[in-house]
């Protein structure tokens with residue numbers, strides 16, 4: 001039993017089963033024992049590898065995406081450049097290097113990084129190598145600005161770490177799925193709440209009659225966050241790029257998964273030691289953001305987005321200048337865009353002020 005497990009077991013013994021969202025929130029962000037509070041999640045010695053860690057091309061192309069928007073915004077004197085969950089800081093470092101093609105962008109951009117993990121904050125500082133940046137614990141703390149400047153928000157594999165509630169179709173109808181603790185087996189278990197709870201109202205009408213045993217997930221925190229981001233973009237102009245694995249339409253399915261040491265792990269075992277994620281429901285994000293008067297584009301697959309931004313050409317160019325790395329570059333390219341790797345599972349969603357046309361999304365508008 002992990003220290004966090006013991007604490008959660010005690011909480012359940014005192015006040016009854018907790019929601020899946022509460023379990024996930026504690027497992028990931030408990031300030032003392034949460035996974036993101038103290039673990040080193042990323043890289044070959046961590047638990048998983050992300051797109052910016054696979055190749056510099058990923059961050060570079062996102063850098064060009066940002067510069068294009070900056071120019072569409074009329075090259076403002078100040079720009080808030082916010083990254084949510086920057087990991088090792090690789091994406092921002094690559095983005096920044098590519099953005100050197102536009103000195104006005106680099107002059108205007110104020111980098112703000114939203115990160116709760118102290119070890120990762122140090123790695124980000126090192127990756128940015130003396131670049132002026134500020135660290136914050138949440139988007140709400142990162143967003144405020146005296147000058148009311150536009151903002152660009154980047155989030156790669158951040159929304160999947162936000163807690164989800166799960167609902168289960170039982171013989172008596174939809175019920176919230178809870179986490180209990182069995183002292184005999186010293187193990188956590190899932191069980192449906194006996195009575196409906198307010199979160200049951202989240203089931204979309206089209207899914208209400210799903211068969212018994214179905215699971216529906218709803219990310220209330222993700223929705224609240226995208227609303228904050230959209231409101232800020234609506235008020236001050238700018239755009240957000242949300243990159244994550246997930247589905248385009250709200251659907252039935254249990255996507256909660258835990259990963260430890262590059263292997264799948266039991267979601268309820270060892271809270272605090274494994275990463276827990278859930279697929280992002282892009283349709284819900286779009287509905288929540290659209291209510292704030294911004295325009296959403298996508299989601300498009302990561303492969304489509306990166307191809308439209310010219311990843312094949314960038315890979316060719318890199319291989320020409322570094323022939324000794326050509327094979328490595330080709331392998332990285334395939335990992336990022338192939339359908340059986342990250343190419344289609346991962347998707348990009350842009351939330352932008354209505355006059356902006358973010359590249360990579362709508363070919364009809366670009367050609």
Ligand code: SAH
Pocket residue numbers: 028029036041042050051052053084085086087088091114115116117120137138155156157158161
């Ligand atoms: N974007 C990075 C890392 C993804 S992992 C990459 O692509 O490599 C998720 C990141 O979000 C980590 O940096 C983690 O520490 C951070 N994080 C997770 N939950 C968070 C929260 N609630 N608030 C702030 N940062 C969080």
